[in-house]
Amino acid sequence: MALDEESGDLFFFGSEAADPREATAETVGNKGANLIRMAKAGLPVPPGFVLPTAHCRAYFESGQKLPADMSGLVSRGIREVEKATGLTFGGDRRPLLVAVRSGAPVSMPGMLDTILNVGLCDRTLPALLRMTGNPRHAWDSYRRLIQAYAESIQGIPAETFERVLSEHMRSEGVPSVAELDVAALTRVTHDFLDLFEAQQREPFPQNPIAQLEGAVAGVFRSWRSPRAVEYRRLNGLDDLAGTAVTVQAMVFGNMGGTSGSGVGFTRDPATGANELYLDFLPNAQGEDVVSGRAPVRGVASLQETLPKLHRELRQVKRQLEWLFRDTQDFEFTVQEGRLHILQTRNAKRTPWAALRIASELVAEGLIDESTALERLAGYDLNSIRNVRLAPAEGVRPIGMGVAASPGVAVGEAVFDPSLAVKWAQAGRSPVLIRAVASTEDVAGLAASAGLLTGRGGRTSHAAVVARQLNKVCIVGCRELAVQDNGKGCRIGDVFIKEGDSLSLDGQSGRVYPGKLEVVVEKPTEYLAEIGRWKKIEAAKSRS
Numbered sequence: 001m002a003l004d005e006e007s008g009d010l011f012f013f014g015s016e017a018a019d020p021r022e023a024t025a026e027t028v029g030n031k032g033a034n035l036i037r038m039a040k041a042g043l044p045v046p047p048g049f050v051l052p053t054a055h056c057r058a059y060f061e062s063g064q065k066l067p068a069d070m071s072g073l074v075s076r077g078i079r080e081v082e083k084a085t086g087l088t089f090g091g092d093r094r095p096l097l098v099a100v101r102s103g104a105p106v107s108m109p110g111m112l113d114t115i116l117n118v119g120l121c122d123r124t125l126p127a128l129l130r131m132t133g134n135p136r137h138a139w140d141s142y143r144r145l146i147q148a149y150a151e152s153i154q155g156i157p158a159e160t161f162e163r164v165l166s167e168h169m170r171s172e173g174v175p176s177v178a179e180l181d182v183a184a185l186t187r188v189t190h191d192f193l194d195l196f197e198a199q200q201r202e203p204f205p206q207n208p209i210a211q212l213e214g215a216v217a218g219v220f221r222s223w224r225s226p227r228a229v230e231y232r233r234l235n236g237l238d239d240l241a242g243t244a245v246t247v248q249a250m251v252f253g254n255m256g257g258t259s260g261s262g263v264g265f266t267r268d269p270a271t272g273a274n275e276l277y278l279d280f281l282p283n284a285q286g287e288d289v290v291s292g293r294a295p296v297r298g299v300a301s302l303q304e305t306l307p308k309l310h311r312e313l314r315q316v317k318r319q320l321e322w323l324f325r326d327t328q329d330f331e332f333t334v335q336e337g338r339l340h341i342l343q344t345r346n347a348k349r350t351p352w353a354a355l356r357i358a359s360e361l362v363a364e365g366l367i368d369e370s371t372a373l374e375r376l377a378g379y380d381l382n383s384i385r386n387v388r389l390a391p392a393e394g395v396r397p398i399g400m401g402v403a404a405s406p407g408v409a410v411g412e413a414v415f416d417p418s419l420a421v422k423w424a425q426a427g428r429s430p431v432l433i434r435a436v437a438s439t440e441d442v443a444g445l446a447a448s449a450g451l452l453t454g455r456g457g458r459t460s461h462a463a464v465v466a467r468q469l470n471k472v473c474i475v476g477c478r479e480l481a482v483q484d485n486g487k488g489c490r491i492g493d494v495f496i497k498e499g500d501s502l503s504l505d506g507q508s509g510r511v512y513p514g515k516l517e518v519v520v521e522k523p524t525e526y527l528a529e530i531g532r533w534k535k536i537e538a539a540k541s542r543s
Contacts, residue, residue, distance in 0.1 A: 013039040014047030015084035029103025029244030047084035048248030049077035056242025059220040090208035095124040100215035103244040107345040110439035110461025111231045113152040113222035115215040117145040119208040137255045139185040146192040153218035251340045253333040261286040263459035266317045267327045269349040270406045272356030279457035296457035348468035351384045355526045369533040389505045390517040397510035399491040401477030404463035409450025409472035409504040410515050415486045417444020435482040437462030450504045454480035472506040
């Protein structure tokens, strides 16, 4: 497929080569367009470049081969990032590492692939260690790259590497990867390299440019992954052309106690409350937060332990809402105390939150009544309800998690997403229970009344998708232990088998056995305000 100069060229951001052309979501993807806007507005965005969506179309039309000019484009892009950072990609003194991220024209949270730490290899690892003086960070970043590259680019199952990692944690007597020391991480990384070669019958790629081109191809391929295809089907996005690819200088959240990664919302996406809503994980990279596999910290903890960062994030909240005129869902990394914004998008929200947010943005002067009505046009306003459990005498919760999407889910416990789909088709009301929810579960989540997980935070991809689908979601229920055979679980002292009745309270995060009665409330105050706007707009149209 031949690409015209406009659609096939690179778009730069955060550097002297920043592109003066208008970058639309259709051309460079929603992520790329927003990065370009943020960088121009002076927000702390690491520099990078975007390969437009046209290259994804060309990739599939050529039988899943990268376009002939890709090597030249990538090399030109990397040279500009090198100039902006003072680092060298593949260099043996001050190495540049990059993140390779997807960017569809419409946000598809967690459905497409991301590869971090691209450019690390046996030659650049010692250089990274010398540059940072942090051997644990260097080995942790290398083992992450090997695993992510194997899973996303080569299709090796995640369980293959997770088993090796679990064996090392058991051997060292630690509960998490974060507690492995440098010697253990070194052994893990060498085992990962051996495992990669055994699975692929070839060594892990040691050429940084080859890694980068492989990562670009892998992101393109993820456009047609089963979870991405199902997500587009559920959301009526089948007409999208493909994904752009963003290549961005790495900043590291896994460099110790003054570093970390997080996801924030400028307002509560479940209730619409005008307050910073975020999850933060110290000494971690972004995937640790959004995967839902690790316990995270919220606003209160961050305000107490890192007050300067909390103040900076409150300022970012204001800047983002004034720039985009809507509630934002943004990802950030803190590297040794310095804040970096990695992406932002209009936040997925529940219908109740959408109603409140639209009303309050008008009151704050960020949007007008006409814009608010346009944003609410896709909602059946009269059907918006807040559903809560009615108190029942003698019934006590058996578990407590973090409420990630409000409402009530009353139904039957199910542990297999595909079975949840079958039950829903048969007229039953499944409540999906998972130790850790994955975006691979999207079809089962869509069919379920609610989702309960043992691990994860409110900003994990699964929680974000649950809110978008208006599904009740409780995450991080520590009392939950799912059986290995996937047929039952224990919540506290109570055993729940497949088909047992369960009630989830998406307001408080409490989990109850059996089926409790529900109470329904309507947002009368906000509906009255919407009615007033409609009268004003009708009067304008008549005059």
